Amino acid sequence: MAKYLILLLLVSILGAATSTPSRSCNQVYSVIDYGAVGDGDTDDTQAFKDAWKDVCKSSSCSPIIQVPGGKTFLLQPLTFNGECKPGQIIFQVDGTITAPSDPNDWNCHGNKYCKQWITFDEVANLVIRGSGTVDGRGSTWWERHSSCKGHKHKDKRVCGKKPTGLTISHSQNVHLEGLTFKDSPQMHVAFDRAEWVYASNLTIQAPGDSPNTDGIHLQHAKNIFIDHSRIMTGDDCISIGDGSSQINISRIACGPGHGISIGSLGIDGENETVEDVHVSFVVFTETTNGARIKTWQGGKGFARNIVFENIRSEGARNPIIIDQYYCDHKHCTEHSSAVKISNIRYENIYGTSRRKPAVHIACSKAVPCTDILLNNIHLEAVDDDDDDGDEPSAFCSNVQGHAMGHVFPPLPCLS
């Protein structure tokens, strides 16, 4: 009798397992089923909103929003709010998502500026993945931006803060994988007040002369992993802003662009902090900076516990740079306070540098940099036709620390 009961139990468990369709966990919600057209012209914003609304209500354990390949979906600025579902949501993007090409066609809900294009806010357990492209069509913004300086009747929308491509804010446990981001009006991807974000296998691409088109920007971001990505932009490949900590960046091809930057920190006397950053296996190709830390005069706070290692420079200018006199306009004066920079390690950095000095460490007179370590550095000048000569140089001031192993060019201020 007992045997029979166990058999019965077994049969019913197996029966339940096989009769539950496996797709119930990954129920698919295609934006097409919500009326998206995907011809690149029709506004598909509402379809995306409706699909998200249903996914939010879904009882499926890990539902998938599908943006199918072979189509182009035009989206106005929109926010996906994640305060809806405790489980995982998968955003599968294989098609192209595109923004309106003319800044005046952007629907910014009555706001003077469009600060963000696509936003995921307050999400937890989100996976955004696929082979698709997110195209911000920023070229018109950039062209008009060039006429902003000194012009009397400024185009308010274009001359103010331009929109970020994808923003992930107030969120945790987010994976971003495989996508291509291109031509954002401003920075391409921002993690703002986000934790446990894993970004990998991304391609980010904008012309080398496009203004402020950072690849990935971090702000108040913690436990962020950025891995195995190619970033070619007109500004920092990755910029690490105030309030960020526990950041791991590896296997990045950067360039054109302005390098991987911590800061700029401490603008207008602000107290800003960044700590525990690890950057490794990066190639900088023809970038204007490489491994960079920049702070403004007069700031407070710190940048500390930072490692840049296993880095190759292919003709970057200033492959290694700490600049505590950062200033992007004319009227900057020296102050008696500065963001404190300490415990910074540069290790195994080699290759070529386009312009002297290959190593530039300019620390504040009032608040010198401490515990700066350089170990195994070899940077040669790019062999080209200009008259600079072939000897790269190094500059440093107000630095306390050590040079170890082979360090070329030698740093006069480190023993």
Ligand SMILES: *[C@@H]1O[C@H](CO)[C@@H](O)[C@H](O)[C@H]1NC(C)=O
């Ligand atoms: C990277 O993403 C592409 C799609 O963009 C995909 O085809 C490829 O398999 C991914 N590679 C890895 C290593 O995940």
Ligand SMILES: *[C@@H]1O[C@H](CO)[C@@H](O)[C@H](O)[C@H]1NC(C)=O
């Ligand atoms: C950073 O990530 C890489 C690859 O994802 C890993 O190999 C490495 O151990 C991590 N480093 C730290 C300091 O967490």
Ligand SMILES: *[C@@H]1O[C@H](CO)[C@@H](O)[C@H](O)[C@H]1NC(C)=O
């Ligand atoms: C700056 O902020 C950090 C972290 O929030 C804090 O620990 C520190 O005391 C602040 N420093 C000043 C001078 O306000």
